[in-house]
Amino acid sequence: MSIGEYFDFVLTRTEDMYNIVQYEGHGSFWLVFFIGIVFGGIIQYTRVDKFEKIAGFAMGKDTIIPKMLFLAIGITSIALYFEIKMGYASYHVKPMILSGLIIGGIIFGIGMAIMGKCPGTGPISIAEGRVDVAVGAVGGIFAGWLFTKYYDSIFKPLMGDSYGKETLVTISGDSTTLWVLAYGIALIVIAIIIPKMELFDEGDLERLEKEERPDIIAQREHEEFEIVK
Numbered sequence: 001m002s003i004g005e006y007f008d009f010v011l012t013r014t015e016d017m018y019n020i021v022q023y024e025g026h027g028s029f030w031l032v033f034f035i036g037i038v039f040g041g042i043i044q045y046t047r048v049d050k051f052e053k054i055a056g057f058a059m060g061k062d063t064i065i066p067k068m069l070f071l072a073i074g075i076t077s078i079a080l081y082f083e084i085k086m087g088y089a090s091y092h093v094k095p096m097i098l099s100g101l102i103i104g105g106i107i108f109g110i111g112m113a114i115m116g117k118c119p120g121t122g123p124i125s126i127a128e129g130r131v132d133v134a135v136g137a138v139g140g141i142f143a144g145w146l147f148t149k150y151y152d153s154i155f156k157p158l159m160g161d162s163y164g165k166e167t168l169v170t171i172s173g174d175s176t177t178l179w180v181l182a183y184g185i186a187l188i189v190i191a192i193i194i195p196k197m198e199l200f201d202e203g204d205l206e207r208l209e210k211e212e213r214p215d216i217i218a219q220r221e222h223e224e225f226e227i228v229k
Contacts, residue, residue: 006145040124049124051116052199058113062199067191074187081169081180093167099160111136 018029043049048068056062083089112118115136117125125133147155172179198214205213 003145006148009148010144039120040127043121043124044128049117049121049128050201052201053116054112054118054121055116056197056199058109061197063194063197067194067196070187070191070194074184074191077187078180078184081177091167091169093165095162095165097159097162099158100155103158 046068047053048064053062053064057065080089084091115122115133117133117136122133122137126137168179168183169176200214210216
């Protein structure tokens with residue numbers, strides 16, 4: 001597959017995604033566009049697109065990302081389940097390919113730790129003018145082309161067998177609602193009990209009132225405080 005064919009493939013898949021949104025009754029393109037703007041605004045306001053948040057999570061020094069993820073997945077798991085039961089959404093379940101998930105997860109995690117970004121926060125950082133993230137995005141596009149070009153010969157054998165499209169809903173029988181509620185609530189509880197740890201840069205500190213700034217508090221109490229440069 002040439003570079004040109006790859007970009008044609010990407011554009012076709014992107015168009016298919018828009019068609020799914022528009023023709024399956026889940027809302028117009030503009031509704032999804034508006035939701036995306038709100039999502040980006042929340043990410044930027046909470047500053048979880050900052051390098052120190054994701055890289056700090058990988059180093060065990062910042063727990064804002066895991067707290068947010070557990071809380072978001074817990075709430076969304078319950079909300080999506082009931083949305084689907086009421087006919088406002090539908091499942092698009094992917095098969096569980098265990099070897100591919102393990103290998104891909106390791107590569108994905110390494111990339112997140114190095115870049116300090118994920119596919120959701122990366123475009124937001126690019127919009128803020130982060131050149132390093134833009135370079136990383138170009139690398140990601142090139143990696144996608146390599147994966148597509150050599151999928152049959154290299155990557156498909158590495159991915160291993162498919163274990164089907166089983167979900168909690170399909171295996172829990174008549175007690176599905178109970179299991180979904182238990183799963184969602186468990187994740188929300190985990191988000192609450194994870195100890196809060198944060199790394200700060202100058203931008204984070206400037207948003208706080210003087211009496212709330214941890215660097216000033218640490219200086220007053222003769223404690224060490226790390227500021228990310």
